[in-house]
Amino acid sequence: MNDEPQGATGKSRRRKHGIYDSPTGAKLYNLWGRLTESRAHTRALEAARLAPGESVLEVAVGTGQLFFRLRQVERLKRCIGVELAPGMLDQARRRLARTPHPQGALCRADARHLPFPAQTFDLILNTYMLDLLSEGEIHEVLTEFRRTLRPGGRLILLVMAKQNWLVQGMWMWAYAHCPTLVGGCRPVALDDFFAMAGWRIESREQISQNGFRSEMVVARIR
Numbered sequence: 001m002n003d004e005p006q007g008a009t010g011k012s013r014r015r016k017h018g019i020y021d022s023p024t025g026a027k028l029y030n031l032w033g034r035l036t037e038s039r040a041h042t043r044a045l046e047a048a049r050l051a052p053g054e055s056v057l058e059v060a061v062g063t064g065q066l067f068f069r070l071r072q073v074e075r076l077k078r079c080i081g082v083e084l085a086p087g088m089l090d091q092a093r094r095r096l097a098r099t100p101h102p103q104g105a106l107c108r109a110d111a112r113h114l115p116f117p118a119q120t121f122d123l124i125l126n127t128y129m130l131d132l133l134s135e136g137e138i139h140e141v142l143t144e145f146r147r148t149l150r151p152g153g154r155l156i157l158l159v160m161a162k163q164n165w166l167v168q169g170m171w172m173w174a175y176a177h178c179p180t181l182v183g184g185c186r187p188v189a190l191d192d193f194f195a196m197a198g199w200r201i202e203s204r205e206q207i208s209q210n211g212f213r214s215e216m217v218v219a220r221i222r
């Protein structure tokens with residue numbers, strides 16, 4: 001697979017996503033993930049209810065925290081992870097190399113232009129990526145997920161939920177003045193995007209860890 005994804009260049013995009021491109025940013029994110037997102041990752045894996053013979057794609061694996069666990073699910077047909085930022089992908093590759101496993105391939109790719117044929121996957125997992133994207137990009141990505149999922153397939157998303165008033169206030173202040181401080185992420189209301197891109201929401205659930213709230217959305221193609 002191509003290691004230089006389409007549409008991954010633009011200066012403003014590089015500025016916004018820059019933190020994920022550096023080894024330090026990747027290490028910091030790793031720590032943040034362990035403290036605030038690992039419980040939600042566990043819930044996403046439980047909700048996935050993967051069965052032998054299924055094909056699964058994780059989009060935006062980051063440092064591979066979830067992908068590391070995903071590839072241990074037994075007897076999957078395909079288990080592929082993609083990530084756009086080289087710094088994050090590098091960390092994910094190192095993590096996986098530490099405990100080699102027969103299953104699980106990683107490659108560099110942009111969620112907006114996935115290098116897979118239509119109707120390839122039974123499940124797509126995507127965690128804490130939509131919070132980073134512009135509205136136009138969210139629509140593009142949900143449309144691309146729809147193209148690559150099989151009919152009847154499911155999509156599991158984790159996103160940043162709206163926080164309690166104090167955290168929300170401080171977070172949005174930081175997002176407006178120094179987005180790097182909050183990893184370029186903010187809570188996004190996704191309902192309209194799902195409707196526009198032809199998705200039916202099957203369930204949603206909030207998960208809290210150390211004061212940070214996530215939302216899990218399970219959706220299917222309408």
Ligand SMILES: C[S@@+](CC[C@H](N)C(=O)[O-])C[C@H]1O[C@@H](n2cnc3c(N)ncnc32)[C@H](O)[C@@H]1O
Nearest residue numbers: 020060061062083084085088110111127128129
């Ligand atoms: C907040 S991190 C989440 C990482 C991982 N999913 C997790 O839960 O630990 C967001 C990730 O999305 C990646 N990302 C952003 N835009 C992307 C795109 N268009 N295609 C693929 N990955 C992207 C970033 O590089 C970053 O690694």
